[in-house]
Amino acid sequence: MEACKGAVFRLTLFAFLTRYAMCQEYFRMGVNTNSAEASQFLREYDREASGMCYRVTMSQWRFVTNITENNRRRMLEELALSSKFERLSWRKAAAYDATRLSDPQGRRQLMKIVMGSRAALPDDKYSELQQLITEMKEIYNSAKICPYGQKPYDPHIPREYIPEYQTMGQTYHLANQPYQHYQPYTESSESNYCDMQLDPEISRILAHSRIESELLYVWKSFRDQTGPKLRNRFMRYVQLANQAAVATGYRDAGDQMRAPYEDQSFRASVEEIYNQVQPLYKQLFTYVRRKLVQRYGETTVRSDGPIPAHLLGNMWAQNWKSIMDIVMPFPQSPNVDVTAEMLRQGFTPLRMFQMAEEFYTSMGLKPVPPEFWRGSLLARPPQRSVQCTASAWDFCNRIDYRIKQCTEVTQQDLVSTHHELAHIQYYLQYAEQPQLFRDGANPAFHEAVANAATLSVYNLPHLQRVGLYQNKSHDPYEVGMNFLMTMALEKVAYLPFAFMVDQWRWSVFEDGVQNMNTRWWQMKLRYQGVIPPLSRSEGDFDPGSKYHIVSDQEYVKYFLATILEFQIFEQLCQASGHTGHLYECDVYRSRDAGRLLSEIMQAGSSKPASEIIKSMTRGKTNRISPEALVKYFRPLELWLRVQNRDESLIGWNSNYHDVALFAPQRGQADTRGISCIALVLSSILTLL
Numbered sequence: 164m165e166a167c168k169g170a171v172f173r174l175t176l177f178a179f180l181t182r183y184a185m186c187q188e189y190f191r192m193g194v195n196t197n198s199a200e201a202s203q204f205l206r207e208y209d210r211e212a213s214g215m216c217y218r219v220t221m222s223q224w225r226f227v228t229n230i231t232e233n234n235r236r237r238m239l240e241e242l243a244l245s246s247k248f249e250r251l252s253w254r255k256a257a258a259y260d261a262t263r264l265s266d267p268q269g270r271r272q273l274m275k276i277v278m279g280s281r282a283a284l285p286d287d288k289y290s291e292l293q294q295l296i297t298e299m300k301e302i303y304n305s306a307k308i309c310p311y312g313q314k315p316y317d318p319h320i321p322r323e324y325i326p327e328y329q330t331m332g333q334t335y336h337l338a339n340q341p342y343q344h345y346q347p348y349t350e351s352s353e354s355n356y357c358d359m360q361l362d363p364e365i366s367r368i369l370a371h372s373r374i375e376s377e378l379l380y381v382w383k384s385f386r387d388q389t390g391p392k393l394r395n396r397f398m399r400y401v402q403l404a405n406q407a408a409v410a411t412g413y414r415d416a417g418d419q420m421r422a423p424y425e426d427q428s429f430r431a432s433v434e435e436i437y438n439q440v441q442p443l444y445k446q447l448f449t450y451v452r453r454k455l456v457q458r459y460g461e462t463t464v465r466s467d468g469p470i471p472a473h474l475l476g477n478m479w480a481q482n483w484k485s486i487m488d489i490v491m492p493f494p495q496s497p498n499v500d501v502t503a504e505m506l507r508q509g510f511t512p513l514r515m516f517q518m519a520e521e522f523y524t525s526m527g528l529k530p531v532p533p534e535f536w537r538g539s540l541l542a543r544p545p546q547r548s549v550q551c552t553a554s555a556w557d558f559c560n561r562i563d564y565r566i567k568q569c570t571e572v573t574q575q576d577l578v579s580t581h582h583e584l585a586h587i588q589y590y591l592q593y594a595e596q597p598q599l600f601r602d603g604a605n606p607a608f609h610e611a612v613a614n615a616a617t618l619s620v621y622n623l624p625h626l627q628r629v630g631l632y633q634n635k636s637h638d639p640y641e642v643g644m645n646f647l648m649t650m651a652l653e654k655v656a657y658l659p660f661a662f663m664v665d666q667w668r669w670s671v672f673e674d675g676v677q678n679m680n681t682r683w684w685q686m687k688l689r690y691q692g693v694i695p696p697l698s699r700s701e702g703d704f705d706p707g708s709k710y711h712i713v714s715d716q717e718y719v720k721y722f723l724a725t726i727l728e729f730q731i732f733e734q735l736c737q738a739s740g741h742t743g744h745l746y747e748c749d750v751y752r753s754r755d756a757g758r759l760l761s762e763i764m765q766a767g768s769s770k771p772a773s774e775i776i777k778s779m780t781r782g783k784t785n786r787i788s789p790e791a792l793v794k795y796f797r798p799l800e801l802w803l804r805v806q807n808r809d810e811s812l813i814g815w816n817s818n819y820h821d822v823a824l825f826a827p828q829r830g831q832a833d834t835r836g837i838s839c840i841a842l843v844l845s846s847i848l849t850l851l
């Protein structure tokens with residue numbers, strides 16, 4: 164289960180960049196320099212914004228924990244009110260020349276209101292943009308596909324993809340849910356027959372089916388149900404988001420999205436980090452590819468080529484942990500999962516949350532308030548429809564904090580419970596900041612802090628300390644490598660994907676919407692080394708298969724969070740006095756680690772992230788650095804190098820056929836009239 168910070172309110176008023184020294188000439192500011200007036204405005208804003216945030220968050224909570232038409236309507240009404248409030252506040256804030264105000268915290272708050280908003284657009288365009296995003300999200304969320312291989316017959320799927328007879332009735336058993344692989348079609352099931360959604364049905368097939376034709380079918384069908392309906396709306400969205408950004412003083416909407424990082428060479432910084440982790444990724448990639456060649460054969464996976472994107476256990480090839488069965492380093496040693504032990508000891512969702520709370524209080528951090536236990540939804544309620552993705556909620560009144568999680572008694576959910584409670588801890592720690600600063604130091608911080616804490620929870624020493632794992636007579640080296648491989652499939656495999664999503668989005672904002680799908684696959688090939696399993700065209704819109712693209716959520720934060728979580732974890736481990744492998748560190752019961760964590764969290768976004776990193780690393784650096792991640796995986800990297808020693812190529816070679824899968828054909832969506840050959844050549848050149 165993926166986990167997330169809940170309140171969506173901040174997505175509209177998303178944080179921003181102060182770009183301080185520059186902003187006078189760069190942004191059009193107002194003329195009012197009266198500091199007393201500005202302070203008065205900010206005090207009122209703080210009160211009203213907190214109240215507005217409470218109402219919107221409550222309406223969203225009611226909707227996602229009880230999905231009814233009525234709750235949806237109320238939520239939309241509250242969101243409309245909050246949009247009005249945002250526009251009004253923007254106008255008031257933009258009347259000040261923030262750069263001339265004497266109080267630096269006031270300046271920072273004013274800049275936050277003005278620079279993160281799209282309220283500089285005229286009314287009609289602002290509403291159109293909001294409406295487009297709502298529609299795109301609805302199209303995405305309502306995408307459904309038919310089960311594999313039965314009526315209604317899809318003429319686009321070649322004959323060889325019609326299911327093998329012998330797959331009928333095969334059943335996979337997952338953690339708690341038996342999964343029926345093949346549902347024979349009957350007339351009576353027609354009404355809800357084509358009813359498979361991304362979560363959970365389609366994702367489960369991609370994770371657990373090992374039938375190539377079935378993987379291909381769901382991979383393609385989901386894209387057919389999303390991309391083409393989203394493409395034109397997305398193009399208009401790009402136009403309007405760019406207009407809003409320019410009217411606010413940015414070059415384009417990508418520039419505005421990068422602003423909260425307060426780093427003038429942000430793109431170069433991110434690219435440098437990517438380059439530093441690429442060698443590790445290529446080692447992992449090369450080893451995984453060999454295992455896939457062994458599993459699916461050379462005709463499906465070329466032994467020095469890119470990997471077809473449907474074989475990696477995930478719709479976007481972003482998290483490969485579901486193919487651990489194919490790539491496990493030491494299958495004779497266990498891949499530790501304490502689910503069975505938790506069930507044996509009679510764990511319940513409530514006990515899991517109490518245990519996670521004790522993890523934080525053992526470090527001297529805050530217990531959750533009574534309102535948390537009263538208001539949270541910790542298990543799937545019977546007889547009502549709920550959006551089950553785990554999330555942590557701050558109701559903006561310094562009292563009410565909640566988690567929504569349809570908890571099952573599994574190790575995965577135990578980790579998720581600690582992750583969500585870390586978000587709550589963050590909310591509690593920065594609660595005394597003004598509303599505008601109640602957020603992570605930059606957009607990557609919340610996820611990074613939550614994941615840093617969970618890095619401690621996953622590992623064997625911790626599971627032993629809390630009585631969930633007894634050291635059996637297994638080879639500790641083999642158990643360690645299996646553990647690190649699971650972590651690498653989740654974290655290292657993810658990095659190039661998390662990096663490329665916004666590379667693509669920024670390029671669309673910057674260079675325009677022509678050949679969007681080709682450019683998406685160029686980047687997938689260049690950074691991830693994956694290709695589409697069948698031919699794509701500009702009629703497809705594969706970026707639209709990723710929710711964060713259509714819902715206007717920036718993505719590079721997940722790349723940076725994955726890097727930063729290891730950096731934070733290493734600092735916590737140092738503070739706790741840990742020696743030895745980083746992957747074996749447990750910060751449970753360390754007051755010193757708790758003190759450091761609370762220092763990181765307390766400032767919220769009142770200071771630039773660089774200051775927080777500098778004090779966290781005791782002056783060593785003020786930048787996000789991948790050194791700790793590389794160190795964490797070093798033992799696995801050494802093992803991978805040995806496994807890959809006979810490989811002719813670490814990484815991938817792409818050829819004409821790979822690129823032809825997604826380069827536009829002559830005359831198709833090639834607005835500049837470049838011939839097919841020229842485009843294929845230029846694609847190959849870009850890859851070099």
Ligand code: X8Z
Nearest residue numbers: 165166167168481552711721
């Ligand atoms: O979007 C999410 C969470 C909400 S913050 C479900 N995640 C990213 C994704 O799904 O792509 C968590 C991992 C990365």
Ligand code: ZN
Nearest residue numbers: 166167168613
């Ligand atoms: Zn999270």
